[in-house]
Structures are given as structure tokens and as C-alpha cells.
Amino acid sequence: METRTRDADPVRVLDVASADYRRVFELFLAGTDEKPLTHARLSELVAALPHRRVLLDLGAGDGRTTAHLARSFDRTVAVEPSAAMREKLRTTCPDALVLPDRLDRVRPPEPADLVHLSHVLYYVPEPDWPATVTRALDWTAPGGTLLVVLQNPESPCMRMAAHFTGVRYDLSPLVDLLRERHPADDVTLETLDLHYRTPHLAEAVDVAEFMVNVADLATLDPRPSRAALTAYVQDHFARPDGTYAIGHTQDMLIARRAPSA
Template identity: 90%
Template sequence: METRTRDADPVRVLDVASADYRRVFELFLAGTDEKPVTHARLSDLVAALPHRRVLLDLGAGDGRTTAYLARHFDRTVAVEPSEAMREKLRVTCPEALVLPDRLDEARPPEPADLVHLSHVLYYVPEPDWPATVSRALEWTAPGGTLLVVLQNPESPCMRMAAHFTGVRYDLGPLADRLREQHPADDFALESLDLHYRTPHLAEAVDVAEFMVNVADLAAVDPRPSRAELTAYVQDHFTRPDGGYAIGHTQDMLIVRRAPAV
């Protein structure tokens, strides 16, 4: 009876400060190849920088990627408005200067050679994306690089989110607009092919619920039920070996600022 009741319940709105969010986030990290694949690409981009004085991580979360990048830089500044995430960030990356501000209120102390804005734009209204990323560009030193990371709109993960919520994110139009506004800078948009895998249906559904939370689920009425989400996972993500795999290709907008004249 309890299982049936849970299946009939709507998909949960996961608060980043909650134990439920932390549990499913750890579940996702345990089953995905995201960190090794993205960190390898980040290492290549860092190696190509002319200077590695300052790292600025905007929306640094729990600091795992911040700490990975920070070892290459003299100084690290991390902006993270969530108190729960800042607690983990200070443990993971104790050498960083942590600013507890929203992006539209942050005042980093100096320009950075690498500015990292990863999986943050979900929480910014899309009409505000150009202004948000332009601010990040202002904080990027001449010759430095800005990285903006978001799920690819055609990835299985985002097709699922769009199916249930109607929400679709796409960095392409933003990149085109920014090219027009900043013609002296170099823009590239590339994709990294990533997958979450698990042998367990219940874990796959929990992670699918986490992925669907890229939308503002509190504003979705009615929210899909867990039973509907389970059926979608079984129909779209079942592997021949009986396990489950959810592709979550992510796009990386790479903006290399023009060097100082």
C-alpha cells in the first residue's frame, strides 16, 4: 500500500538544502561519468590559458569542481548563495574566498583568468541570461576564458524534462546574441556526451526525478506522478542487460576574451 501511495504521489520538488536532495545528488554522482569527463576537458582548457592567477566559480555548489580547478590557480573566488552548499564548499575548498551572494549582487574583488558558470542558468529567468553572462564576461580578465555549462536541449535527460514540464533550455541562441554584442571575443559551443547508469529501477527513477527538477516544478500544475516518471524511465532508459542508462549530454559555451591591447 505504501508503494502504491508513493507511486501516485507527484514528483517531488527537491530543495537543495534538504536531505532528499543531498541523497539523490550523491546517487547521481555515484552513477555518472560526468566528473571524469568534464574535469578532463576543463584541464585542457586551463592548460591553454595564458595566465592562471585567479579562478572565479559562479554558483560553485558543494565545491568539488571548484577544488579540482583551484589547484591550478594562485587564488580562488567562489560565489554560492545557498547556505547548505556553502558549508560543504568551505570544507571541500577551504582556500577559496567564498561570497554568499546571488549572481546579480556579487562583487568579485578582481578579474579572473577563468570564470566558471556551470549549471546555474536553470535558476535564472531566460530573459536575464544575456545580462547574467555579460556580467560574467566583465569579470573575465583580458585573454581569460568564460565557461558556461548547461544541459543540451536534445539530450535524453532534457527531452524527459521537456516531456513532463514543457521547459527547454538552449545555449545556442544565447551564444549567437553574445557574439553580436562582443565581436572581439572568440566563441565556441561544444558538447560532452555523458551518461548515468544503474542496475536498479528505483535509483534510476530517483535520479530522473532529480533531473526533472531543472524546471521550476513548484510552478508546474499538475506535476507528473512518480508512476508516470517510472513508466517513462522504463520505456526510454532500459538497457538490453536489464539496467538503466540516462544520457545527459551537456553543452559548454567557451568564450575566450580578447587579450589586452
């Protein structure tokens, strides 16, 4: 009876400071190949930098990726507005300078050789994306790299979010904008093919709920039901071997700044 009642409930809006968010985020991390594949690609990008003096991580979250990157840099500056995330960030990256400001208010102390803006634009109104990314590029030192990471608009994860919320994110217009405004910089877009896998339907649905928690979810009335989400997971992500796999391909906008004259 309890399961049926929950299935009839609307999809939850997950607060990043809540225990529910932390639980489902850990479920996602335990089942996805995102961290090893992403970290491997990040290491390649870092190795190609002419200098590795300063890392600037904008929206550093709990600091797992920040810590991976920070090993290669002399100094690390991490920006994280969420108090709950900052608490973990300071433990994960004890040597980093942690700034609590929002992206539209933060003033980093110095230019960085790598500026990392990963899965942050979901929380920024889309009309503000150009200004946000332009500021991040301004904080990137000559010869340095700005990296912006977001879900690919055609990934199964993003198609699910669009099905239930109408929201779909796309970095392609930003690539065109940066190429137009900064012709001396090398701006490219590449993808990483990532998957979350689990043998348990209940866990797959919890992670799917996490994936559809886009910024507009809280404004929907009514919100989609857990039952509808469960049916979608069964229809689209069930595998012949009885497991579930949700693809969440990432786009990586890579802007390599021209060296100083």
C-alpha cells in the same frame, strides 16, 4: 503498499538544502561519468590559458569541481548563495574566498582568468540570461576564458524534462548574442556526451526525478506523478541487459576574451 502509494504521489520538488536532495544527488554522482569527463576537459581548457592567477566559480555548489580547478590557480573566488552548499564548499575549498551573494548582486574583487558558470542558468529566469552572462564576461580578464555549462536541449535528460514540464534550455542564442556583441572574442559551443547508469529501477527513477526538477516544476498543477515518471524511465532508458542508462549531454559555451592591446 508503500511503493504503490509513493508511485501515485506527484514528483517531488527537491530543495537543495534537504536530505532528499543530497541523497539523490549522491546517487547521481555515483552513477554518472560526468565528473571525470568534465574535469578532464576543464583541465585542457585551463592548460591553454595564458595566465592562471584567479579562478572565479559562480554557483560553486559543494565545491568538488571548484577544488579540481583551484589546484591550477593562485587564488580562488567561489560564489554560492545557498547556505547549505556553502558549508560544504568551505570544507572542500578551505583556501577559497567564498561570497554568499546572488549572481545579480555579487561584486567579485578582481577579474578572473577563468570564470566558471556551470549548471547555474537553470535558476535564472531566461530573459535574464544575457545580462547574467554579460556580467560574467565582464569579470573575465583579457586573455581569459568564460565557461558556461548547461544541459544540451536534445539530450535524453532534457527531452524528459521537457516532456513533463515543457521546459527546455538552450545556450545557442547566447552564443549568437556574444558573437554579435563581442566580435573580438572567440565564442564557441561544444558538447560532452555523458551518461548516468544504474542496475536498479528505483535509483533510476530517483535520479530522473532529480533531473526533472527544473525551475518551473513547483508551478505545475498538477505535477506529474511518480508512476508516470517510472513508466517513462522504463520506456526510454531500459537497456537489454536489465540496467538503465540516462544520457545527459552537456553544452559548453566557451568564450575566450581577446588579450589586452
